[in-house]
Amino acid sequence: NYKQTKLNCFQVDPYCCQRRTPLQHHNKLLTDAFEILEENAEYIESSNDTKGYSRNLAYRRVLAVLRSLPQAVTSVKQIKDVKHIGGHSQKIIQELLEEKCCLEVEEIKRSVRYNKMKLFTGVFGAGVSTARRWYDTGMTSLNDVIQHNEDRSTAQKYGLAFFDDLNMPVLKAEAEQVKSIVKNITESILPGVSVTVTGGFRRGKTVGHDIDLLISHPKEGAEIGLLGKILEKLQQLNLILYGSHNKCTYSERHFTEEPRDPPTNSQMDHFEKWFGIIGLPKISTEKTVLIAENDASDKSIKDLVDLSKSEKSWTAKRVDLIIVPSSQYFYGLVGWTGNKMFNRDLRLYAQKELNMRLSSHGLYDLTKGCLLTSNSEEEVFKYLKLPVIPPELRNC
Ligand code: TTP
Ligand code: MN
Ligand code: MN
Ligand code: MN
Structure with a gap:
Protein backbone atom coordinates (compact mmCIF):
# COMPACT_ATOMS: atom_id res chain seq x y z
CA ASN A 1 0.00 0.00 0.00
CA TYR A 2 2.83 2.36 0.94
CA LYS A 3 4.61 1.54 -2.29
CA GLN A 4 1.47 2.25 -4.25
CA THR A 5 1.09 5.69 -2.68
CA LYS A 6 4.68 6.43 -3.54
CA LEU A 7 4.05 5.59 -7.15
CA ASN A 8 0.88 7.64 -7.34
CA CYS A 9 0.93 9.69 -10.46
CA PHE A 10 1.00 13.44 -10.22
CA GLN A 11 -1.78 15.49 -11.67
CA VAL A 12 -1.25 19.10 -12.55
CA ASP A 13 -3.44 21.82 -13.95
CA PRO A 14 -2.20 22.93 -17.38
CA TYR A 15 -1.52 26.61 -16.60
CA CYS A 16 0.98 27.47 -13.88
CA CYS A 17 -1.30 30.29 -12.70
CA GLN A 18 -3.75 27.57 -11.60
CA ARG A 19 -1.12 25.93 -9.42
CA ARG A 20 0.53 26.80 -6.14
CA THR A 21 4.27 27.09 -6.63
CA PRO A 22 6.38 27.78 -3.55
CA LEU A 23 9.97 29.00 -3.56
CA GLN A 24 11.12 25.93 -1.63
CA HIS A 25 9.85 22.87 -3.45
CA HIS A 26 10.49 19.12 -3.50
CA ASN A 27 12.39 18.59 -6.73
CA LYS A 28 15.57 20.63 -6.54
CA LEU A 29 17.76 17.87 -7.96
CA LEU A 30 15.64 17.99 -11.10
CA THR A 31 15.12 21.74 -11.34
CA ASP A 32 18.83 22.50 -10.88
CA ALA A 33 19.47 20.44 -14.00
CA PHE A 34 16.56 21.84 -16.03
CA GLU A 35 17.61 25.39 -15.13
CA ILE A 36 20.89 24.77 -16.95
CA LEU A 37 19.07 23.30 -19.96
CA GLU A 38 16.66 26.25 -19.97
CA GLU A 39 19.45 28.84 -19.86
CA ASN A 40 21.47 27.07 -22.51
CA ALA A 41 18.46 26.83 -24.82
CA GLU A 42 17.96 30.58 -24.43
CA TYR A 43 21.59 31.23 -25.40
CA ILE A 44 21.28 29.04 -28.49
CA GLU A 45 17.90 30.16 -29.77
CA SER A 46 17.86 33.14 -32.07
CA SER A 47 15.42 35.83 -31.05
CA ASN A 48 13.43 35.64 -34.29
CA ASP A 49 12.80 31.98 -33.50
CA THR A 50 10.37 32.83 -30.73
CA LYS A 51 7.31 32.69 -32.98
CA GLY A 52 7.88 29.00 -33.60
CA TYR A 53 8.74 26.25 -31.22
CA SER A 54 10.98 27.33 -28.38
CA ARG A 55 13.06 24.81 -26.47
CA ASN A 56 13.70 27.46 -23.87
CA LEU A 57 9.96 27.90 -23.25
CA ALA A 58 9.44 24.13 -23.22
CA TYR A 59 12.05 23.82 -20.45
CA ARG A 60 10.51 26.72 -18.56
CA ARG A 61 7.21 24.84 -18.60
CA VAL A 62 8.90 21.68 -17.32
CA LEU A 63 10.49 23.75 -14.55
CA ALA A 64 7.16 25.33 -13.61
CA VAL A 65 5.53 21.89 -13.35
CA LEU A 66 8.37 20.39 -11.27
CA ARG A 67 8.37 23.33 -8.87
CA SER A 68 4.64 22.94 -8.28
CA LEU A 69 4.59 19.21 -7.48
CA PRO A 70 3.50 18.42 -3.91
CA GLN A 71 6.15 15.72 -3.49
CA ALA A 72 9.49 14.63 -4.85
CA VAL A 73 9.38 12.61 -8.05
CA THR A 74 10.80 9.18 -7.25
CA SER A 75 9.97 7.36 -10.45
CA VAL A 76 9.62 8.59 -13.99
CA LYS A 77 6.33 6.68 -14.17
CA GLN A 78 4.76 9.26 -11.89
CA ILE A 79 5.13 12.00 -14.47
CA LYS A 80 4.43 9.92 -17.58
CA ASP A 81 1.16 11.66 -18.33
CA VAL A 82 1.95 15.05 -16.86
CA LYS A 83 1.35 17.93 -19.22
CA HIS A 84 4.40 19.82 -20.55
CA ILE A 85 6.89 17.05 -19.73
CA GLY A 86 7.79 15.57 -23.10
CA GLY A 87 9.78 12.51 -24.05
CA HIS A 88 13.20 14.13 -23.93
CA SER A 89 12.52 15.69 -20.54
CA GLN A 90 11.29 12.35 -19.22
CA LYS A 91 14.54 10.70 -20.31
CA ILE A 92 16.49 13.40 -18.50
CA ILE A 93 14.39 12.95 -15.36
CA GLN A 94 14.95 9.21 -15.47
CA GLU A 95 18.70 9.69 -15.82
CA LEU A 96 18.72 12.18 -12.93
CA LEU A 97 16.75 9.85 -10.68
CA GLU A 98 19.04 6.92 -11.48
CA GLU A 99 22.44 8.59 -11.71
CA LYS A 100 21.90 11.79 -9.67
CA CYS A 101 23.30 13.68 -12.65
CA CYS A 102 22.71 14.05 -16.36
CA LEU A 103 25.38 13.83 -19.04
CA GLU A 104 23.83 16.50 -21.28
CA VAL A 105 23.70 18.94 -18.35
CA GLU A 106 27.26 18.18 -17.27
CA GLU A 107 28.48 18.80 -20.81
CA ILE A 108 26.71 22.15 -20.93
CA LYS A 109 28.19 23.15 -17.58
CA ARG A 110 31.66 22.39 -18.92
CA SER A 111 31.16 24.12 -22.25
CA VAL A 112 32.99 27.37 -22.89
CA ARG A 113 30.09 28.83 -24.81
CA TYR A 114 27.59 28.34 -21.97
CA ASN A 115 29.94 29.84 -19.39
CA LYS A 116 30.85 32.87 -21.50
CA MET A 117 27.22 33.50 -22.42
CA LYS A 118 26.26 33.29 -18.75
CA LEU A 119 28.98 35.79 -17.89
CA PHE A 120 28.07 38.22 -20.68
CA THR A 121 24.28 38.07 -20.17
CA GLY A 122 25.01 38.85 -16.51
CA VAL A 123 26.07 42.35 -17.60
CA PHE A 124 23.31 44.92 -17.02
CA GLY A 125 22.19 46.26 -20.39
CA ALA A 126 23.39 43.22 -22.33
CA GLY A 127 20.85 40.71 -23.55
CA VAL A 128 21.38 37.42 -25.31
CA SER A 129 22.04 39.02 -28.70
CA THR A 130 24.72 41.38 -27.33
CA ALA A 131 26.31 38.55 -25.37
CA ARG A 132 26.39 36.43 -28.52
CA ARG A 133 28.02 39.24 -30.49
CA TRP A 134 30.73 39.64 -27.86
CA TYR A 135 31.27 35.89 -27.77
CA ASP A 136 31.37 35.58 -31.56
CA THR A 137 33.87 38.46 -31.75
CA GLY A 138 36.19 36.25 -29.72
CA MET A 139 36.01 38.06 -26.41
CA THR A 140 36.33 35.74 -23.44
CA SER A 141 36.42 37.97 -20.37
CA LEU A 142 34.76 41.15 -19.12
CA ASN A 143 38.13 42.81 -19.40
CA ASP A 144 38.21 41.91 -23.11
CA VAL A 145 34.83 43.58 -23.53
CA ILE A 146 35.92 46.63 -21.53
CA GLN A 147 39.12 47.02 -23.57
CA HIS A 148 37.50 46.31 -26.90
CA ASN A 149 36.85 49.36 -28.99
CA GLU A 150 33.23 48.87 -29.86
CA ASP A 151 30.05 50.84 -29.57
CA ARG A 152 28.44 50.21 -26.26
CA SER A 153 25.23 51.58 -24.82
CA THR A 154 25.59 53.74 -21.74
CA ALA A 155 23.73 51.06 -19.79
CA GLN A 156 26.29 48.47 -20.89
CA LYS A 157 29.19 50.72 -19.84
CA TYR A 158 27.75 50.93 -16.35
CA GLY A 159 26.91 47.25 -16.39
P1 TTP B 1 12.30 41.43 -12.50
O1 TTP B 1 12.82 42.43 -11.56
O2 TTP B 1 12.99 41.33 -13.83
O3 TTP B 1 12.30 39.95 -11.89
P2 TTP B 1 12.03 39.43 -10.42
O4 TTP B 1 11.85 40.55 -9.46
O5 TTP B 1 10.91 38.46 -10.53
O6 TTP B 1 13.34 38.62 -10.08
P3 TTP B 1 14.71 39.20 -9.44
O7 TTP B 1 14.67 38.79 -8.00
O8 TTP B 1 15.79 38.50 -10.19
O9 TTP B 1 14.73 40.66 -9.63
O10 TTP B 1 10.78 41.74 -12.83
C1 TTP B 1 9.80 41.82 -11.81
C2 TTP B 1 8.47 41.45 -12.37
O11 TTP B 1 7.92 42.50 -13.15
C3 TTP B 1 8.57 40.25 -13.29
O12 TTP B 1 7.98 39.13 -12.68
C4 TTP B 1 7.86 40.61 -14.54
C5 TTP B 1 7.41 42.02 -14.36
N1 TTP B 1 7.83 42.97 -15.40
C6 TTP B 1 6.84 43.68 -16.07
O13 TTP B 1 5.65 43.50 -15.81
N2 TTP B 1 7.21 44.58 -17.04
C7 TTP B 1 8.52 44.80 -17.36
O14 TTP B 1 8.81 45.63 -18.24
C8 TTP B 1 9.53 44.05 -16.64
C9 TTP B 1 11.00 44.24 -16.92
C10 TTP B 1 9.14 43.16 -15.68
MN1 MN C 1 16.75 32.75 -18.23
MN1 MN D 1 13.08 44.58 -12.14
MN1 MN E 1 13.18 42.19 -9.44
Whole structure:
Protein backbone atom coordinates (compact mmCIF):
# COMPACT_ATOMS: atom_id res chain seq x y z
CA ASN A 1 0.00 0.00 0.00
CA TYR A 2 2.83 2.36 0.94
CA LYS A 3 4.61 1.54 -2.29
CA GLN A 4 1.47 2.25 -4.25
CA THR A 5 1.09 5.69 -2.68
CA LYS A 6 4.68 6.43 -3.54
CA LEU A 7 4.05 5.59 -7.15
CA ASN A 8 0.88 7.64 -7.34
CA CYS A 9 0.93 9.69 -10.46
CA PHE A 10 1.00 13.44 -10.22
CA GLN A 11 -1.78 15.49 -11.67
CA VAL A 12 -1.25 19.10 -12.55
CA ASP A 13 -3.44 21.82 -13.95
CA PRO A 14 -2.20 22.93 -17.38
CA TYR A 15 -1.52 26.61 -16.60
CA CYS A 16 0.98 27.47 -13.88
CA CYS A 17 -1.30 30.29 -12.70
CA GLN A 18 -3.75 27.57 -11.60
CA ARG A 19 -1.12 25.93 -9.42
CA ARG A 20 0.53 26.80 -6.14
CA THR A 21 4.27 27.09 -6.63
CA PRO A 22 6.38 27.78 -3.55
CA LEU A 23 9.97 29.00 -3.56
CA GLN A 24 11.12 25.93 -1.63
CA HIS A 25 9.85 22.87 -3.45
CA HIS A 26 10.49 19.12 -3.50
CA ASN A 27 12.39 18.59 -6.73
CA LYS A 28 15.57 20.63 -6.54
CA LEU A 29 17.76 17.87 -7.96
CA LEU A 30 15.64 17.99 -11.10
CA THR A 31 15.12 21.74 -11.34
CA ASP A 32 18.83 22.50 -10.88
CA ALA A 33 19.47 20.44 -14.00
CA PHE A 34 16.56 21.84 -16.03
CA GLU A 35 17.61 25.39 -15.13
CA ILE A 36 20.89 24.77 -16.95
CA LEU A 37 19.07 23.30 -19.96
CA GLU A 38 16.66 26.25 -19.97
CA GLU A 39 19.45 28.84 -19.86
CA ASN A 40 21.47 27.07 -22.51
CA ALA A 41 18.46 26.83 -24.82
CA GLU A 42 17.96 30.58 -24.43
CA TYR A 43 21.59 31.23 -25.40
CA ILE A 44 21.28 29.04 -28.49
CA GLU A 45 17.90 30.16 -29.77
CA SER A 46 17.86 33.14 -32.07
CA SER A 47 15.42 35.83 -31.05
CA ASN A 48 13.43 35.64 -34.29
CA ASP A 49 12.80 31.98 -33.50
CA THR A 50 10.37 32.83 -30.73
CA LYS A 51 7.31 32.69 -32.98
CA GLY A 52 7.88 29.00 -33.60
CA TYR A 53 8.74 26.25 -31.22
CA SER A 54 10.98 27.33 -28.38
CA ARG A 55 13.06 24.81 -26.47
CA ASN A 56 13.70 27.46 -23.87
CA LEU A 57 9.96 27.90 -23.25
CA ALA A 58 9.44 24.13 -23.22
CA TYR A 59 12.05 23.82 -20.45
CA ARG A 60 10.51 26.72 -18.56
CA ARG A 61 7.21 24.84 -18.60
CA VAL A 62 8.90 21.68 -17.32
CA LEU A 63 10.49 23.75 -14.55
CA ALA A 64 7.16 25.33 -13.61
CA VAL A 65 5.53 21.89 -13.35
CA LEU A 66 8.37 20.39 -11.27
CA ARG A 67 8.37 23.33 -8.87
CA SER A 68 4.64 22.94 -8.28
CA LEU A 69 4.59 19.21 -7.48
CA PRO A 70 3.50 18.42 -3.91
CA GLN A 71 6.15 15.72 -3.49
CA ALA A 72 9.49 14.63 -4.85
CA VAL A 73 9.38 12.61 -8.05
CA THR A 74 10.80 9.18 -7.25
CA SER A 75 9.97 7.36 -10.45
CA VAL A 76 9.62 8.59 -13.99
CA LYS A 77 6.33 6.68 -14.17
CA GLN A 78 4.76 9.26 -11.89
CA ILE A 79 5.13 12.00 -14.47
CA LYS A 80 4.43 9.92 -17.58
CA ASP A 81 1.16 11.66 -18.33
CA VAL A 82 1.95 15.05 -16.86
CA LYS A 83 1.35 17.93 -19.22
CA HIS A 84 4.40 19.82 -20.55
CA ILE A 85 6.89 17.05 -19.73
CA GLY A 86 7.79 15.57 -23.10
CA GLY A 87 9.78 12.51 -24.05
CA HIS A 88 13.20 14.13 -23.93
CA SER A 89 12.52 15.69 -20.54
CA GLN A 90 11.29 12.35 -19.22
CA LYS A 91 14.54 10.70 -20.31
CA ILE A 92 16.49 13.40 -18.50
CA ILE A 93 14.39 12.95 -15.36
CA GLN A 94 14.95 9.21 -15.47
CA GLU A 95 18.70 9.69 -15.82
CA LEU A 96 18.72 12.18 -12.93
CA LEU A 97 16.75 9.85 -10.68
CA GLU A 98 19.04 6.92 -11.48
CA GLU A 99 22.44 8.59 -11.71
CA LYS A 100 21.90 11.79 -9.67
CA CYS A 101 23.30 13.68 -12.65
CA CYS A 102 22.71 14.05 -16.36
CA LEU A 103 25.38 13.83 -19.04
CA GLU A 104 23.83 16.50 -21.28
CA VAL A 105 23.70 18.94 -18.35
CA GLU A 106 27.26 18.18 -17.27
CA GLU A 107 28.48 18.80 -20.81
CA ILE A 108 26.71 22.15 -20.93
CA LYS A 109 28.19 23.15 -17.58
CA ARG A 110 31.66 22.39 -18.92
CA SER A 111 31.16 24.12 -22.25
CA VAL A 112 32.99 27.37 -22.89
CA ARG A 113 30.09 28.83 -24.81
CA TYR A 114 27.59 28.34 -21.97
CA ASN A 115 29.94 29.84 -19.39
CA LYS A 116 30.85 32.87 -21.50
CA MET A 117 27.22 33.50 -22.42
CA LYS A 118 26.26 33.29 -18.75
CA LEU A 119 28.98 35.79 -17.89
CA PHE A 120 28.07 38.22 -20.68
CA THR A 121 24.28 38.07 -20.17
CA GLY A 122 25.01 38.85 -16.51
CA VAL A 123 26.07 42.35 -17.60
CA PHE A 124 23.31 44.92 -17.02
CA GLY A 125 22.19 46.26 -20.39
CA ALA A 126 23.39 43.22 -22.33
CA GLY A 127 20.85 40.71 -23.55
CA VAL A 128 21.38 37.42 -25.31
CA SER A 129 22.04 39.02 -28.70
CA THR A 130 24.72 41.38 -27.33
CA ALA A 131 26.31 38.55 -25.37
CA ARG A 132 26.39 36.43 -28.52
CA ARG A 133 28.02 39.24 -30.49
CA TRP A 134 30.73 39.64 -27.86
CA TYR A 135 31.27 35.89 -27.77
CA ASP A 136 31.37 35.58 -31.56
CA THR A 137 33.87 38.46 -31.75
CA GLY A 138 36.19 36.25 -29.72
CA MET A 139 36.01 38.06 -26.41
CA THR A 140 36.33 35.74 -23.44
CA SER A 141 36.42 37.97 -20.37
CA LEU A 142 34.76 41.15 -19.12
CA ASN A 143 38.13 42.81 -19.40
CA ASP A 144 38.21 41.91 -23.11
CA VAL A 145 34.83 43.58 -23.53
CA ILE A 146 35.92 46.63 -21.53
CA GLN A 147 39.12 47.02 -23.57
CA HIS A 148 37.50 46.31 -26.90
CA ASN A 149 36.85 49.36 -28.99
CA GLU A 150 33.23 48.87 -29.86
CA ASP A 151 30.05 50.84 -29.57
CA ARG A 152 28.44 50.21 -26.26
CA SER A 153 25.23 51.58 -24.82
CA THR A 154 25.59 53.74 -21.74
CA ALA A 155 23.73 51.06 -19.79
CA GLN A 156 26.29 48.47 -20.89
CA LYS A 157 29.19 50.72 -19.84
CA TYR A 158 27.75 50.93 -16.35
CA GLY A 159 26.91 47.25 -16.39
CA LEU A 160 30.52 46.38 -17.23
CA ALA A 161 32.13 48.81 -14.83
CA PHE A 162 29.87 47.94 -11.89
CA PHE A 163 29.59 44.24 -12.68
CA ASP A 164 30.78 43.11 -9.23
CA ASP A 165 28.42 45.41 -7.30
CA LEU A 166 25.45 44.56 -9.51
CA ASN A 167 26.03 40.83 -9.28
CA MET A 168 26.07 40.89 -5.50
CA PRO A 169 22.67 39.61 -4.43
CA VAL A 170 20.38 42.42 -3.26
CA LEU A 171 19.21 41.71 0.29
CA LYS A 172 15.66 42.24 1.47
CA ALA A 173 16.93 44.80 4.02
CA GLU A 174 18.53 46.76 1.18
CA ALA A 175 15.25 46.70 -0.74
CA GLU A 176 13.53 48.11 2.36
CA GLN A 177 16.29 50.74 2.69
CA VAL A 178 15.76 51.91 -0.90
CA LYS A 179 12.01 51.80 -0.43
CA SER A 180 12.19 54.15 2.57
CA ILE A 181 14.53 56.56 0.78
CA VAL A 182 12.11 56.71 -2.16
CA LYS A 183 9.08 56.82 0.12
CA ASN A 184 10.47 59.77 2.14
CA ILE A 185 11.35 61.73 -0.97
CA THR A 186 8.04 60.99 -2.64
CA GLU A 187 5.95 61.75 0.44
CA SER A 188 7.58 65.20 0.65
CA ILE A 189 6.55 65.88 -2.94
CA LEU A 190 3.11 64.30 -2.86
CA PRO A 191 1.64 63.37 0.54
CA GLY A 192 -0.43 60.18 0.66
CA VAL A 193 1.61 58.36 -1.95
CA SER A 194 2.17 54.58 -1.68
CA VAL A 195 5.47 52.84 -2.42
CA THR A 196 5.39 49.04 -2.64
CA VAL A 197 8.24 46.56 -2.99
CA THR A 198 7.20 44.12 -5.72
CA GLY A 199 9.08 41.59 -7.88
CA GLY A 200 10.86 38.67 -6.27
CA PHE A 201 10.85 40.15 -2.76
CA ARG A 202 7.06 40.26 -2.73
CA ARG A 203 7.10 36.57 -3.72
CA GLY A 204 9.09 35.85 -0.56
CA LYS A 205 12.60 35.76 -2.00
CA THR A 206 15.25 36.82 0.50
CA VAL A 207 17.64 37.97 -2.22
CA GLY A 208 17.12 39.47 -5.65
CA HIS A 209 18.89 41.03 -8.59
CA ASP A 210 17.15 44.39 -8.29
CA ILE A 211 14.59 46.42 -6.36
CA ASP A 212 11.19 46.89 -8.00
CA LEU A 213 9.11 49.71 -6.54
CA LEU A 214 5.53 50.48 -7.52
CA ILE A 215 4.54 54.09 -6.86
CA SER A 216 0.91 55.13 -6.78
CA HIS A 217 -1.48 57.70 -5.27
CA PRO A 218 -5.13 57.13 -4.31
CA LYS A 219 -6.16 60.23 -6.24
CA GLU A 220 -6.20 59.29 -9.93
CA GLY A 221 -4.05 61.73 -11.90
CA ALA A 222 -2.10 62.99 -8.89
CA GLU A 223 0.78 60.80 -10.06
CA ILE A 224 1.24 62.72 -13.30
CA GLY A 225 4.64 64.41 -13.36
CA LEU A 226 5.65 62.75 -10.09
CA LEU A 227 8.49 60.58 -11.37
CA GLY A 228 10.38 63.54 -12.85
CA LYS A 229 10.30 65.25 -9.46
CA ILE A 230 11.41 62.12 -7.62
CA LEU A 231 14.35 61.70 -10.00
CA GLU A 232 15.31 65.37 -9.61
CA LYS A 233 15.45 64.88 -5.85
CA LEU A 234 17.42 61.63 -6.11
CA GLN A 235 19.81 63.43 -8.43
CA GLN A 236 20.24 66.33 -5.98
CA LEU A 237 21.08 63.79 -3.29
CA ASN A 238 23.67 62.31 -5.65
CA LEU A 239 22.08 58.90 -5.37
CA ILE A 240 21.78 58.25 -9.08
CA LEU A 241 24.58 56.57 -10.97
CA TYR A 242 22.71 55.84 -14.16
CA GLY A 243 19.12 55.86 -15.26
CA SER A 244 16.76 55.61 -18.17
CA HIS A 245 13.44 57.40 -17.78
CA ASN A 246 10.69 56.00 -19.97
CA LYS A 247 8.31 58.93 -20.20
CA CYS A 248 5.52 56.85 -21.61
CA THR A 249 4.95 58.80 -24.79
CA TYR A 250 2.19 56.31 -25.51
CA SER A 251 -0.95 58.39 -25.88
CA GLU A 252 -3.01 55.86 -23.98
CA ARG A 253 -1.71 56.43 -20.50
CA HIS A 254 -4.84 54.71 -19.36
CA PHE A 255 -5.85 51.28 -20.50
CA THR A 256 -8.20 51.67 -23.43
CA GLU A 257 -11.19 49.55 -24.27
CA GLU A 258 -9.82 48.86 -27.73
CA PRO A 259 -8.00 45.53 -27.63
CA ARG A 260 -5.65 46.76 -30.30
CA ASP A 261 -2.49 45.34 -28.83
CA PRO A 262 -2.32 41.66 -29.51
CA PRO A 263 -2.82 39.85 -26.23
CA THR A 264 0.68 38.49 -26.22
CA ASN A 265 2.97 37.16 -23.59
CA SER A 266 5.04 40.31 -23.76
CA GLN A 267 5.97 41.77 -20.38
CA MET A 268 6.09 45.23 -21.89
CA ASP A 269 3.66 47.67 -20.40
CA HIS A 270 3.05 51.38 -20.91
CA PHE A 271 3.61 52.70 -17.40
CA GLU A 272 5.91 55.65 -16.91
CA LYS A 273 9.01 54.10 -15.39
CA TRP A 274 12.70 54.41 -14.61
CA PHE A 275 15.28 51.66 -14.92
CA GLY A 276 18.48 52.65 -13.24
CA ILE A 277 21.37 52.19 -10.90
CA ILE A 278 21.67 53.96 -7.59
CA GLY A 279 24.59 54.19 -5.20
CA LEU A 280 23.25 52.82 -1.94
CA PRO A 281 25.14 53.83 1.25
CA LYS A 282 26.74 50.77 2.84
CA ILE A 283 25.80 51.91 6.30
CA SER A 284 22.33 53.20 6.80
CA THR A 285 22.55 56.74 8.16
CA GLU A 286 19.98 59.29 9.23
CA LYS A 287 21.37 61.99 7.00
CA THR A 288 21.67 61.32 3.31
CA VAL A 289 25.34 61.40 2.43
CA LEU A 290 26.70 62.55 -0.85
CA ILE A 291 27.75 59.31 -2.32
CA ALA A 292 27.78 58.75 -6.02
CA GLU A 293 29.06 60.65 -8.97
CA ASN A 294 26.24 62.10 -10.96
CA ASP A 295 24.86 60.45 -14.05
CA ALA A 296 27.65 60.68 -16.52
CA SER A 297 26.77 59.41 -19.94
CA ASP A 298 29.86 61.27 -21.15
CA LYS A 299 32.12 59.38 -18.78
CA SER A 300 34.52 56.96 -20.41
CA ILE A 301 34.37 53.34 -19.44
CA LYS A 302 37.86 53.73 -17.97
CA ASP A 303 36.64 56.47 -15.61
CA LEU A 304 33.70 54.30 -14.61
CA VAL A 305 35.92 51.32 -13.89
CA ASP A 306 38.15 53.56 -11.74
CA LEU A 307 35.11 54.84 -9.88
CA SER A 308 33.83 51.33 -9.25
CA LYS A 309 37.20 50.25 -7.90
CA SER A 310 37.71 53.32 -5.73
CA GLU A 311 37.27 53.22 -1.98
CA LYS A 312 33.59 54.03 -1.87
CA SER A 313 31.00 54.14 0.87
CA TRP A 314 28.21 52.90 -1.37
CA THR A 315 27.27 49.93 -3.52
CA ALA A 316 25.68 50.11 -6.95
CA LYS A 317 22.17 48.61 -6.96
CA ARG A 318 19.67 48.13 -9.77
CA VAL A 319 16.36 49.86 -9.14
CA ASP A 320 13.10 49.94 -11.12
CA LEU A 321 10.59 52.69 -10.33
CA ILE A 322 7.14 52.27 -11.85
CA ILE A 323 4.34 54.84 -11.72
CA VAL A 324 0.92 53.19 -11.60
CA PRO A 325 -2.34 55.18 -11.82
CA SER A 326 -4.70 54.25 -9.00
CA SER A 327 -7.36 52.74 -11.30
CA GLN A 328 -4.81 50.24 -12.68
CA TYR A 329 -3.02 49.58 -9.41
CA PHE A 330 -4.01 45.97 -8.75
CA TYR A 331 -3.36 44.86 -12.32
CA GLY A 332 0.01 46.59 -12.14
CA LEU A 333 0.69 44.90 -8.82
CA VAL A 334 -0.06 41.43 -10.22
CA GLY A 335 2.08 42.12 -13.30
CA TRP A 336 5.05 43.48 -11.36
CA THR A 337 4.89 40.73 -8.74
CA GLY A 338 5.38 38.07 -11.39
CA ASN A 339 7.04 35.83 -11.76
CA LYS A 340 7.42 36.08 -15.52
CA MET A 341 6.12 32.56 -16.14
CA PHE A 342 3.13 33.15 -13.87
CA ASN A 343 2.29 36.31 -15.87
CA ARG A 344 2.75 34.53 -19.14
CA ASP A 345 0.29 31.76 -18.28
CA LEU A 346 -2.12 34.15 -16.58
CA ARG A 347 -2.40 36.09 -19.84
CA LEU A 348 -2.55 33.00 -22.00
CA TYR A 349 -5.20 31.43 -19.76
CA ALA A 350 -7.30 34.63 -19.81
CA GLN A 351 -7.14 34.70 -23.60
CA LYS A 352 -7.71 31.01 -24.33
CA GLU A 353 -10.10 30.02 -21.57
CA LEU A 354 -12.07 33.21 -20.93
CA ASN A 355 -11.70 35.29 -24.09
CA MET A 356 -10.32 38.10 -21.96
CA ARG A 357 -7.29 40.28 -22.45
CA LEU A 358 -5.10 40.76 -19.40
CA SER A 359 -2.19 43.14 -19.04
CA SER A 360 -0.58 45.14 -16.24
CA HIS A 361 -3.11 47.86 -17.05
CA GLY A 362 -6.35 45.97 -16.80
CA LEU A 363 -8.62 43.15 -17.83
CA TYR A 364 -10.86 43.40 -20.85
CA ASP A 365 -13.72 40.97 -21.45
CA LEU A 366 -13.87 40.57 -25.23
CA THR A 367 -17.18 38.68 -25.13
CA LYS A 368 -19.03 41.30 -23.09
CA GLY A 369 -17.00 44.14 -24.52
CA CYS A 370 -16.21 45.72 -21.20
CA LEU A 371 -13.34 46.60 -18.92
CA LEU A 372 -13.26 44.97 -15.49
CA THR A 373 -12.00 47.35 -12.84
CA SER A 374 -10.48 45.90 -9.72
CA ASN A 375 -10.15 47.09 -6.14
CA SER A 376 -7.99 44.26 -4.87
CA GLU A 377 -5.67 41.53 -6.04
CA GLU A 378 -8.27 38.97 -4.92
CA GLU A 379 -10.77 40.56 -7.28
CA VAL A 380 -8.40 40.07 -10.21
CA PHE A 381 -8.30 36.34 -9.47
CA LYS A 382 -12.08 36.27 -9.00
CA TYR A 383 -12.65 37.83 -12.45
CA LEU A 384 -10.28 35.22 -13.85
CA LYS A 385 -12.17 32.39 -12.12
CA LEU A 386 -8.96 31.26 -10.45
CA PRO A 387 -8.22 30.43 -6.85
CA VAL A 388 -6.41 33.31 -5.17
CA ILE A 389 -2.74 32.37 -5.39
CA PRO A 390 -0.75 34.38 -2.82
CA PRO A 391 2.47 36.02 -4.06
CA GLU A 392 4.64 33.45 -2.21
CA LEU A 393 3.08 30.71 -4.36
CA ARG A 394 3.76 32.39 -7.71
CA ASN A 395 7.35 31.16 -7.99
CA CYS A 396 6.76 29.10 -11.14
P1 TTP B 1 12.30 41.43 -12.50
O1 TTP B 1 12.82 42.43 -11.56
O2 TTP B 1 12.99 41.33 -13.83
O3 TTP B 1 12.30 39.95 -11.89
P2 TTP B 1 12.03 39.43 -10.42
O4 TTP B 1 11.85 40.55 -9.46
O5 TTP B 1 10.91 38.46 -10.53
O6 TTP B 1 13.34 38.62 -10.08
P3 TTP B 1 14.71 39.20 -9.44
O7 TTP B 1 14.67 38.79 -8.00
O8 TTP B 1 15.79 38.50 -10.19
O9 TTP B 1 14.73 40.66 -9.63
O10 TTP B 1 10.78 41.74 -12.83
C1 TTP B 1 9.80 41.82 -11.81
C2 TTP B 1 8.47 41.45 -12.37
O11 TTP B 1 7.92 42.50 -13.15
C3 TTP B 1 8.57 40.25 -13.29
O12 TTP B 1 7.98 39.13 -12.68
C4 TTP B 1 7.86 40.61 -14.54
C5 TTP B 1 7.41 42.02 -14.36
N1 TTP B 1 7.83 42.97 -15.40
C6 TTP B 1 6.84 43.68 -16.07
O13 TTP B 1 5.65 43.50 -15.81
N2 TTP B 1 7.21 44.58 -17.04
C7 TTP B 1 8.52 44.80 -17.36
O14 TTP B 1 8.81 45.63 -18.24
C8 TTP B 1 9.53 44.05 -16.64
C9 TTP B 1 11.00 44.24 -16.92
C10 TTP B 1 9.14 43.16 -15.68
MN1 MN C 1 16.75 32.75 -18.23
MN1 MN D 1 13.18 42.19 -9.44
MN1 MN E 1 13.08 44.58 -12.14
